[in-house]
Amino acid sequence: MYHYVQSFTNNEVGGKQLLNIRPYELEQLGMLSIGHQEIVLEAVEYLKNFNYNLDKENLQFLALHVASASQSLSKQLKYSDQTKLETQILKDITRTVAALKPLIGWLDRVPFRGQKQFDELRTRIMQLGLEMATMAMRDRFSVKPVESICSTADKLGKIADYIIQDISDPMVLQPASLELVTLKKRESDLGFLIMPSLNGIH
Template identity: 50%
Template sequence: MSGLNVAEWSPDQVADWLSGLGPTVAQYVPALRARGLDGPKLLMMRCDDLEYLGMHIIGHQELLLEAVEHLRNFQYELSRECIQQLALKVSVVATTLARQLRHHTDARLDTQILADVARTVHAVKPLVCWLDRQQS
């Protein structure tokens, strides 16, 4: 996941996020990727859309829709920076980095992993600054 602006996510970035929701949702990732589910479509997703996309089990729909609701809240509240938002940003990029490292078997780090390390450091800096700010 290269960016926090969900409205700009590609189908691959959406698939990466969906995979992080666990095996219940991950089983649907290939079909959703094949249908071109991108960031804007994800943010607008409703129950009817999931039926159309092949997710017929109501419990699975509820799980995904709840996660999408949290993502919407995050997306539309980005302008109001707080410690919770900053910590969530760090969590998102750190989770992506951890996933990349778990699946990496080569001794040398590739460009994507190094980019994820840089994104993680970039996300941690504002959180540390927020925590270190002067209290008035």
């Protein structure tokens, strides 16, 4: 990815342009690989999310997004008489799986990582998300894919509701925090060692 830096620099791509960049613009900058484009676009999306949601995003907030997406998908599937997965349903499945990623990311970090309850939740959410994505991709080869995905969406909704309503740990309401330190090194070493406030967080 480093070889794209020169192209971005030569074309004077600034922060504002990067926040609104589209795949065709990345192609114009010489980034022809779709995989590389996805990496850049996803990283920009993370930066936007980090900037705009830092003070309000917490585990319960993310679980609410999962509950909303999975329950919407489940109701849509229950009240439709479809036996095949239409494009709109595939789009909703993608939205539901995308809502799982930040929730799993939070469960995989301190202070939740290493706690049995949260590790089990993370594992179960990952299993259900993978199951849903696999069934969506193998639509023609699955037996009753609509019913199976509906059932999986219901299970995800119940897990998300459990996180929202039943977990009493106050950390589920604690938003992320950002500690910013600027250091300037002169000729000699700084003379002190910087340690993260939580082990494994940098």
